Amino acid sequence: MPGAPRHALSFDVEEFFQVANLKAAFPKESxxxxxxxxxxxxxxxxxxxxxxxxxxxxxFLGWLAVRRPDLVRRCHDxxxxxxxxxxxxxxxxxxxxxxxxxxxxxxxxxxxEAAGVPRPVGFRASTFTLTRETWWAFDVLVERGYxxxxxxxxxxxxxxxxxxxxxxxxxxxxxxxxxxxxxxxxFPFAGKNLPIGGGGYFRLLPGALHRAALARVTxxxxxxxxxxHPWEFDxxxxxxxxxxxxxxxxxxxLEKSLSRLDRLLETWTFGSMREVLEGExxxxx
Ligand SMILES: [Zn+2]
Numbered sequence: 001m002p003g004a005p006r007h008a009l010s011f012d013v014e015e016f017f018q019v020a021n022l023k024a025a026f027p028k029e030s031x032x033x034x035x036x037x038x039x040x041x042x043x044x045x046x047x048x049x050x051x052x053x054x055x056x057x058x059x060f061l062g063w064l065a066v067r068r069p070d071l072v073r074r075c076h077d078x079x080x081x082x083x084x085x086x087x088x089x090x091x092x093x094x095x096x097x098x099x100x101x102x103x104x105x106x107x108x109x110x111x112x113e114a115a116g117v118p119r120p121v122g123f124r125a126s127t128f129t130l131t132r133e134t135w136w137a138f139d140v141l142v143e144r145g146y147x148x149x150x151x152x153x154x155x156x157x158x159x160x161x162x163x164x165x166x167x168x169x170x171x172x173x174x175x176x177x178x179x180x181x182x183x184x185x186x187f188p189f190a191g192k193n194l195p196i197g198g199g200g201y202f203r204l205l206p207g208a209l210h211r212a213a214l215a216r217v218t219x220x221x222x223x224x225x226x227x228x229h230p231w232e233f234d235x236x237x238x239x240x241x242x243x244x245x246x247x248x249x250x251x252x253x254l255e256k257s258l259s260r261l262d263r264l265l266e267t268w269t270f271g272s273m274r275e276v277l278e279g280e281x282x283x284x285x
Contacts, residue, residue: 004271004275004276005055005271005276006224006269007218007224007225007226007269007270008182008224008226008270008272009228010225010228011057011058011229012229013038013042013075014061014229014230015036015038015064016038016234016237017031019231022242037230037231038068041234042230045230045261046075052266055275056270057080057082057083058072058081059084059085059150060075060082060111061088061108062086062104062107062108063088073117076116081274082117082120083120083273084112084122085125086104086126092131092137093133098136098140101136102143102144121145121274122273123141123146124150124151129159138172139174139176141179142174147277149172150182150184152183154167156193165181167186169222169223182273182282184225187213196214197226199232200249201213202228202261203256211264214268228261233254233257237254
């Protein structure tokens with residue numbers, strides 16, 4: 001009998017116009033008037049995951065879950081884990097401290113439960129904004145019954161990241177109890193942790209090199225945790241005027257991402273974050 005999947009696949013389920021990079025072009029007030037594109041990618045992704053027998057964690061934005069309970073339900077019925085990506089993609093330091101965060105978690109939990117899906121036990125903050133500055137978020141997550149978090153990025157970055165944080169699975173203690181942290185995959189290179197678990201490296205690096213880097217991580221004894229977004233599988237999305245660097249990061253390799261994921265799923269067995277944590281003995285199964 002095959003054991004629990006060794007590696008975790010996850011998607012931050014949000015619309016293309018909700019990413020932090022495009023904030024200036026799409027203020028929150030405009031979101032309801034921008035045509036939705038999330039299904040274009042989710043249709044392809046759900047078909048691919050089903051065909052390859054892979055499971056994933058879908059970190060849903062509450063804003064989307066409340067508008068699209070059918071999509072939450074569809075992912076759940078296909079066997080994927082439904083987790084929380086917060087309410088409206090706010091950075092944690094822009095919320096009104098623990099009370100604001102608590103409220104945003106509650107609304108997202110309600111939207112997910114209203115879709116007929118169990119209350120989430122996993123959380124990922126918008127844009128890795130759980131840093132030393134917003135460490136209080138762990139207390140709130142434990143208080144609300146979350147079992148794991150995937151918001152700490154052990155990288156050096158101008159706006160987020162905790163570079164000295166354990167890049168593997170670890171436990172964070174709070175005054176309310178403890179919670180498991182499962183960061184997305186990084187790869188140590190030249191004294192830095194490269195964020196190879198994200199869509200940027202996934203789309204940018206040659207496929208063979210990316211897979212070789214992931215294989216190195218597993219040889220270090222760490223399960224891989226990939227994080228991708230539906231918009232990364234939507235090559236026809238409108239191109240938004242932004243800085244050259246942001247443009248490059250956002251639009252590079254969109255045409256090839258689906259076939260790349262297909263190639264990866266051909267040889268690697270992926271499950272949800274929760275399944276992998278259970279398999280590692282980090283969570284009760
Ligand atoms: Zn996001």
